[in-house]
Amino acid sequence: MKAAIILFPGSNRERDALRAVEKIANAKPSVVWHGEHSLPAGSDLAVLPGGFSYGDYLRCGAIAARAPVMDAVRAHARRGGLVLGICNGFQILVEAGLLPGVLMRNANLRFICRMQHLTVERADTPFTSNYAKGQIIKVAIAHGEGNYVADAETIARVEGEGRVAFRYCDARGGRNGDANPNGSVNDIAGIYSERFNVLGLMPHPENLIDPLVGGIDGRGMFESLAAFKGTPDQGTFGYRRSATPSAAPFMLNRRRAACFNFFHADASATRRPTPG
């Protein structure tokens, strides 16, 4: 799998995303600057990492969503390519119209940075096949604007089509209101696009891939991506590769990616399956 990590001014989790994609998803990552007009040829996955793109000016993700590279991400998604937006990346995806709804200020007005339990709502997508349906995972959240809002009709459609990816819950999976950190409708922590090839979520699975930093519950997502074998025009979750490879931007991106080489040191480490 080839992955493109999209870098905006103000992104700050791109190295975490790059490391998870490389070490756990076994993907070849490249870092793509927001001013590019295309993704590296043959990209299977585009990752929009967390951070504070453009200082959250105007609205979170609003300006990044209009960056030149987003046309390429949109085209990639239209072809069925995988797109993963984490935290600010999720905010960018909704602003770009790739996912419905919007992320508003947390209901308690505070920036929340803590560990949070989630339920995995379905385990038959490219992002969650290595989890079990209903599994409770513990990952980090760190956001000030994670309060998912959409009109009643949109919520009914998203729920009806089974497009909720994760919901906030307590350690036992309970959803009594207290477990919802930010006021999101129906405890929604992440949603899929209609074809399930685009996922946006507020929590940070990419930060929970190493026991050294407090847990490995985020590994499942990147193991799922590693296991995904999408081929052109195959099934519900199939996707097509880019038909028009362009060498020049790819070379540029490889050069930019060189500064991340210190993460490549133990790329040969074997993957371990997540328990459960």
Next chain:
Amino acid sequence: MKARVVVTLKDGILDPQGKAIEGALKSLGIAGIDSLRQGKIFEIELATNDPTAAEGVLRAACEKLLANQVVENFQVEIFSNFASGGLPEQANMSEENITGT
């Protein structure tokens, strides 16, 4: 030609910032405020003097960037005559309203 764009949250959208400001006003003893919603104002200088062209530009600006129409409404005021250096006096203001929902 100058214009002012006002972006406000749609009815029914929770506005925690507005609620906090409302609470702060109450705590200051300023009585008589039933409710308060926070919005944004953009003051814009236009290259054109044609109100129709200006309307088109501003509508595109609002729809493409200034307002997220999932949760926000916008209102545009265009001022065709104005005293230099600031927004117009009420008296010589010719105002057009474009309202987006």
